[in-house]
Amino acid sequence: MKSPLRILHLEDDLNDAALIQSTLEVEGFVCAITRVQNSDEFVAALERGGLDLILSDFSMPGFDGLSALAMAHDLCPDLPFILVSGTLGEERAIDALKRGATDYVLKHRISRLVPAVHRALQEVRERVERKLAEQKRNEYSSKLKVLSRRLVAAQETERRNIARELHDEIGQALTVMQLNLQALLSTSTAGDRLRLQATLEAVDRVLEQVHDLALNLRPSMLDDLGLEPALVWLTHRQAELAGFKGEVHAEALEDRLDTVIETECFRIAQEALTNVVRHAQARTVTVALRKEAGQLHLRVRDDGVGFDVAAMSEKAVRGASLGLLSMEERAVLAGGQLEFNSTPGQGTEVHAWFPLKWRTA
Numbered sequence: 001m002k003s004p005l006r007i008l009h010l011e012d013d014l015n016d017a018a019l020i021q022s023t024l025e026v027e028g029f030v031c032a033i034t035r036v037q038n039s040d041e042f043v044a045a046l047e048r049g050g051l052d053l054i055l056s057d058f059s060m061p062g063f064d065g066l067s068a069l070a071m072a073h074d075l076c077p078d079l080p081f082i083l084v085s086g087t088l089g090e091e092r093a094i095d096a097l098k099r100g101a102t103d104y105v106l107k108h109r110i111s112r113l114v115p116a117v118h119r120a121l122q123e124v125r126e127r128v129e130r131k132l133a134e135q136k137r138n139e140y141s142s143k144l145k146v147l148s149r150r151l152v153a154a155q156e157t158e159r160r161n162i163a164r165e166l167h168d169e170i171g172q173a174l175t176v177m178q179l180n181l182q183a184l185l186s187t188s189t190a191g192d193r194l195r196l197q198a199t200l201e202a203v204d205r206v207l208e209q210v211h212d213l214a215l216n217l218r219p220s221m222l223d224d225l226g227l228e229p230a231l232v233w234l235t236h237r238q239a240e241l242a243g244f245k246g247e248v249h250a251e252a253l254e255d256r257l258d259t260v261i262e263t264e265c266f267r268i269a270q271e272a273l274t275n276v277v278r279h280a281q282a283r284t285v286t287v288a289l290r291k292e293a294g295q296l297h298l299r300v301r302d303d304g305v306g307f308d309v310a311a312m313s314e315k316a317v318r319g320a321s322l323g324l325l326s327m328e329e330r331a332v333l334a335g336g337q338l339e340f341n342s343t344p345g346q347g348t349e350v351h352a353w354f355p356l357k358w359r360t361a
Contacts, residue, residue: 004032005117008045010056010068011084012037016107020055020084027114039063039071046075053120058085058092066096073100078127080120084113149260149333156263159218166214174207227262228253228289231269235287242277244302250289257296258357264334265289265298265354268327272300272350275323280304280348291356295336300350306342313340327352 005024011017017035024031034051036042037060045051054072058065065083072081083096086107093104102123103116181200188196215237222230228250239246256262269287276282282304290297316324324340327350331338336354 004030005121006050006052007031007033008042008051008054009033009035010037010042010054010060010063010065011035012057012060016057016084016086019107019110020113023110023113024117029114029117039067042068043071043075046072049076051076051079052124053117054079054081055084056081058083058088058096066099069096069099069101078124080124082113082116082120084110145333148329152264152330152333153260156218160223162214162217164214166210166217171207171210171214174203174210178203178207222262222266226253226256227265230266231287231289234266234270234273235285238273238277239285244276244282245284247284247286248288249286251291253291256359258359261296261334261336261354261357264330264336265296265352267330268338268350268352269298269300271323271327276300276302276304276348279307282347292353294356296354296356298350298352298354301347302349303347306344306346306348308344309340309342 009017009020011020017033021031021033034045036045039062042063054068054076056065056068065085065088069081069083072079080102081100082102083093083104084107085104088096088104088106096104102120105113105116178200181196181203185193185196185200219230219233221233231250232248235246235248238244257265273285273287276285280302282302285300285302288297288299288301312324328338331352331354334354335357336352338350338352340348340350342348
């Protein structure tokens with residue numbers, strides 16, 4: 001059985017009310033109409049709820065359609081509202097539509113009522129579908145963010161474990177080899193000494209590479225000392241390797257930041273400095289860490305060749321520049337945001353900001 005269309009009808013003329021009901025029923029609507037004649041009855045019906053549509057006369061003794069429209073928007077903002085009047089001029093009709101009325105119908109053209117009702121109900125269905133789709137998108141986005149955070153946390157944990165393994169196991173084994181080779185050098189013959197020396201130099205190189213790998217994976221000072229010392233070390237290390245002048249202006253923080261914020265801020269600076277080394281041809285790089293307006297701001301500036309931000313963003317969307325997407329994603333996962341400011345020939349600034357969230361005990 002077809003569900004009835006539940007209508008709240010604000011109308012003081014019984015004949016007009018009967019005409020409107022018959023017009024709808026002739027066109028196949030099964031109507032359950034609640035007719036009211038004044039503001040008190042109108043508000044009481046709205047508060048009871050269970051309505052699909054409001055039809056309202058425009059002019060009645062002591063009450064009018066615009067007042068009813070305002071009340072309906074306050075109490076039931078999603079309910080379609082159609083004015084049905086014999087005294088509604090064009091100017092008032094336009095004013096009613098601007099104030100949120102769904103449609104208007106003149107009583108001497110009552111044949112327009114049925115199409116107007118169909119449109120109003122269709123708009124409601126579409127609005128409900130849009131809200132459901134938006135809700136599903138938001139739920140999916142929330143789940144995706146949770147999964148991304150877990151993935152990043154797992155990556156950092158694995159980096160920390162591998163770095164510790166490199167330092168504690170492989171590094172120590174290479175150190176033992178180094179000591180044994182040095183001891184053999186003092187008792188070896190001239191011919192063996194050359195081979196031992198070459199082997200010792202190879203072990204030294206591997207030991208240095210293992211040390212660098214461990215630092216790149218997860219510098220222990222980030223965990224032990226915090227973000228500011230880690231940024232100072234990172235900037236000076238990259239400056240020494242690449243040959244640019246590195247400056248760090250890090251405002252002292254009164255406490256340790258949340259682990260996620262420390263990690264993501266450091267990783268963004270690391271990626272930005274890596275990009276400077278690879279592409280910028282910069283002479284000077286400045287890393288600044290400051291508190292501003294209740295947020296933590298990281299800025300990495302260089303005086304290099306710069307780039308076209310819009311063109312690079314398009315490449316990033318196509319997967320040609322994963323580093324830029326990675327920085328943006330890390331900032332968002334930590335509850336912050338990130339922007340690139342750059343012009344060809346005028347250098348680049350990577351600016352990320354995060355909520356000031358402190359580490360709990």
